[in-house]
Amino acid sequence: MSILKSITIGTAKSEPGKLTYGFIDVMELPTGTSDRIPIMIAQGKEEGPTFFLTANIHGNELTGVAVVHDVVNEELTKELKGTVVAIPTLNPTALRLYQRYPEYQDEDPNRQFPEGRFAKPDEDDEDKKFLKPYEQVAKILYSIIKKYADYHLDIHNHSLRSVPYSIIDRVFYENEDEIEEAKKLAEQQLGMIEAFGAGAMITADFPPKKYINLKYHRSFSGAILNTLRIPAFTVELGANSVLYPEIVAGSVKATRNVLRWAKMLNSPKEEISEYTVPIPEYRLRRIEHPRAKHSGIIRLLVGPGEKVKKGQVIASITDIHGRPLGEGVIKTEHDGYMIALRDQMTIYSQQGVAEMGIKDKDDILAPMPPKK
Numbered sequence: 602m603s604i605l606k607s608i609t610i611g612t613a614k615s616e617p618g619k620l621t622y623g624f625i626d627v628m629e630l631p632t633g634t635s636d637r638i639p640i641m642i643a644q645g646k647e648e649g650p651t652f653f654l655t656a657n658i659h660g661n662e663l664t665g666v667a668v669v670h671d672v673v674n675e676e677l678t679k680e681l682k683g684t685v686v687a688i689p690t691l692n693p694t695a696l697r698l699y700q701r702y703p704e705y706q707d708e709d710p711n712r713q714f715p716e717g718r719f720a721k722p723d724e725d726d727e728d729k730k731f732l733k734p735y736e737q738v739a740k741i742l743y744s745i746i747k748k749y750a751d752y753h754l755d756i757h758n759h760s761l762r763s764v765p766y767s768i769i770d771r772v773f774y775e776n777e778d779e780i781e782e783a784k785k786l787a788e789q790q791l792g793m794i795e796a797f798g799a800g801a802m803i804t805a806d807f808p809p810k811k812y813i814n815l816k817y818h819r820s821f822s823g824a825i826l827n828t829l830r831i832p833a834f835t836v837e838l839g840a841n842s843v844l845y846p847e848i849v850a851g852s853v854k855a856t857r858n859v860l861r862w863a864k865m866l867n868s869p870k871e872e873i874s875e876y877t878v879p880i881p882e883y884r885l886r887r888i889e890h891p892r893a894k895h896s897g898i899i900r901l902l903v904g905p906g907e908k909v910k911k912g913q914v915i916a917s918i919t920d921i922h923g924r925p926l927g928e929g930v931i932k933t934e935h936d937g938y939m940i941a942l943r944d945q946m947t948i949y950s951q952q953g954v955a956e957m958g959i960k961d962k963d964d965i966l967a968p969m970p971p972k973k
């Protein structure tokens with residue numbers, strides 16, 4: 602008989618062949634109650650890996666909540682080898698308020714995970730000893746993943762008009778000795794992403810330097826991958842703030858396909874027929890592009906997922922009276938794909954009208970940035 606891993610997170614405790622529920626207290630609130638993060642543990646009867654499925658760290662990104670509810674059910678435990686630990690919302694106050702940030706910290710919660718191996722020695726900074734509210738929550742989540750996880754998938758949504766896409770994180774290595782390990786980790790990450798398959802277009806993240814500047818190494822999956830060295834990735838499942846049933850249905854199948862890749866389900870791979878995403882002929886990376894030369898009013902003239910050519914008009918730009926500004930249009934300087942269109946109709950000079958995917962010229966593996 603196999604020994605199944607016993608997992609206890611807050612009030613949730615795993616039971617072989619069952620789906621169990623509970624909460625973890627993460628933050629005392631000033632008004633006398635506490636913020637609790639919901640935990641679901643689906644355990645099979647046979648041993649296998651522990652897979653963390655998390656969602657809704659940005660409170661207005663809803664698809665992941667529904668995907669967790671539809672993937673993690675009693676039915677799953679019958680076929681499952683190992684354990685799926687699911688967190689339908691990583692940010693309950695923001696889900697209630699329908700906003701991106703938690704009520705107790707007006708900053709991106711997905712940049713608050715421990716610095717880990719990227720930490721710089723800065724004894725001089727007395728504030729570093731004290732964690733901000735969501736940094737405290739993130740530290741708890743991080744320690745749970747560190748203790749139990751073999752794999753991690755974090756579900757997000759990008760702008761209202763965006764294509765579903767998976768992000769290949771850059772994998773950083775300390776020195777030459779680590780390159781082989783980093784290569785293996787990157788291969789596992791890509792394996793998971795390719796298993797999600799037709800559920801999302803695939804793109805690499807921003808180039809390494811921008812990845813660090815944007816603190817993506819302190820995003821949930823970024824910290825898990827780059828510091829804990831556990832295969833993890835982020836998927837962006839199209840529009841935030843609304844639920845599209847076809848996106849939920851297709852990405853539920855895609856998520857189960859990742860569990861199949863992890864050898865946690867034996868059933869055949871499911872075809873995703875609910876929606877389609879482009880399959881680029883080369884590896885993409887993200888770029889905020891094109892950018893406005895003037896402040897004004899824009900209208901996007903392309904759609905999410907659309908393939909575009911260098912020189913193509915992406916948006917029109919006018920003044921508030923509707924008269925063209927400059928050429929009256931904003932063109933792209935790259936061949937590529939439209940990933941996410943700007944939500945706002947207003948724009949300031951030099952801001953991006955979209956996020957695109959263009960040919961990735963950087964490696965996925967990158968040396969650690971210098972500590973000084």
Ligand SMILES: [Zn+2]
Pocket residue numbers: 658659662757758759
């Ligand atoms: Zn997000």
